[in-house]
Amino acid sequence: AQRVTQPEKLLSVFKGAPVELKCNYSYSGSPELFWYVQYSRQRLQLLLRHISRESIKGFTADLNKGETSFHLKKPFAQEEDSAMYYCALSDNYGQNFVFGPGTRLSVLP
Amino acid sequence: EPEVTQTPSHQVTQMGQEVILRCVPISNHLYFYWYRQILGQKVEFLVSFYNNEISEKSEIFDDQFSVERPDGSNFTLKIRSTKLEDSAMYFCASSERQKAFFGQGTRLTVV
Numbered sequence: 001a002q003r004v005t006q007p008e009k010l011l012s013v014f015k016g017a018p019v020e021l022k023c024n025y026s027y028s029g030s031p032e033l034f035w036y037v038q039y040s041r042q043r044l045q046l047l048l049r050h051i052s053r054e055s056i057k058g059f060t061a062d063l064n065k066g067e068t069s070f071h072l073k074k075p076f077a078q079e080e081d082s083a084m085y086y087c088a089l090s091d092n093y094g095q096n097f098v099f100g101p102g103t104r105l106s107v108l109p
Numbered sequence: 110e111p112e113v114t115q116t117p118s119h120q121v122t123q124m125g126q127e128v129i130l131r132c133v134p135i136s137n138h139l140y141f142y143w144y145r146q147i148l149g150q151k152v153e154f155l156v157s158f159y160n161n162e163i164s165e166k167s168e169i170f171d172d173q174f175s176v177e178r179p180d181g182s183n184f185t186l187k188i189r190s191t192k193l194e195d196s197a198m199y200f201c202a203s204s205e206r207q208k209a210f211f212g213q214g215t216r217l218t219v220v
Contacts, residue, residue: 036211044152044200044211086152090209097142097202097209101151 002027004087004100012106013077021072021103023061023087031089033063033070036099038084047072047085057081077107111135115201115212122191122219130186130215132201141184142202142209143176145169152200158184191219 003026013019025031035047048056050063050070061072070087087100114133122128134141143155156166156176163176175187184203188195196219201212 034209043213044202046208046210049208097144097204098154099144099152 002031002089002098004089004098006085006087006100006103008103009101010104010106012108014108015079016076019074019077019081019105019107021085021087021105023070023072023100025068025070025087025089027068027089029091031091033061034088034090034097035059035061035070035072036086036088038086038102040083044086077105079107079109081105082107111210113201113203113210113212115199115215117215118213119216120218122217124193124219125190127187127189128191128217130188130199130201130217132184132186132212133182134184134201134203135205135210136182138203138205138210140164140204141178142204143186144200144202144211145197146200146214147197155186188217191217193219195219
């Protein structure tokens with residue numbers, strides 16, 4: 001069964017500190033992994049996806065197939081990074097996105 | 110950048126009534142989705158739609174729910190005989206090449 005877990009409901013860090021949002025998944029094939037972000041009162045937005053190997057707003061995420069993880073990292077957190085972050089996976093056809101429960105990141109001044 | 114738009118932004122309905130939530134996906138996208146987020150809970154998959162038919166649906170998407178693409182541009186979610194527990198944010202999304210774009214959501218409140 002497809003499943004995405006994010007062990008932390010809430011993560012608080014100080015501005016300038018490194019941040020890592022954890023994501024683990026279970027999937028029988030080769031999924032595509034994504035991070036979505038939801039800022040206060042805004043829609044879900046795609047932050048990054050593993051196939052692009054991109055860095056958006058200073059965030060990166062590496063797919064570790066051995067550990068079935070796709071942790072999101074940023075070396076220096078900013079206050080504007082405070083938001084809900086959802087890890088998600090989909091099949092190779094881009095159907096049926098499965099979301100994790102989300103982690104609320106709070107960056108303190 | 111093109112956007113997925115949803116109407117209305119907030120709908121209040123009485124228990125037992127039918128509601129239709131509307132979505133306009135991005136025009137060249139082929140896959141369409143509805144998701145639900147009950148307050149304080151995670152985003153849950155309801156249904157995906159491709160080539161004018163349901164391609165996958167979750168256990169939540171029972172006979173109370175239906176989707177339609179009535180005119181080639183709108184994508185609607187109909188909820189019959191609403192219950193209190195249907196109160197949630199409903200997100201529409203469309204995707205192309207594994208990149209999904211979400212609407213701003215419709216907040217459904219069943220009273």
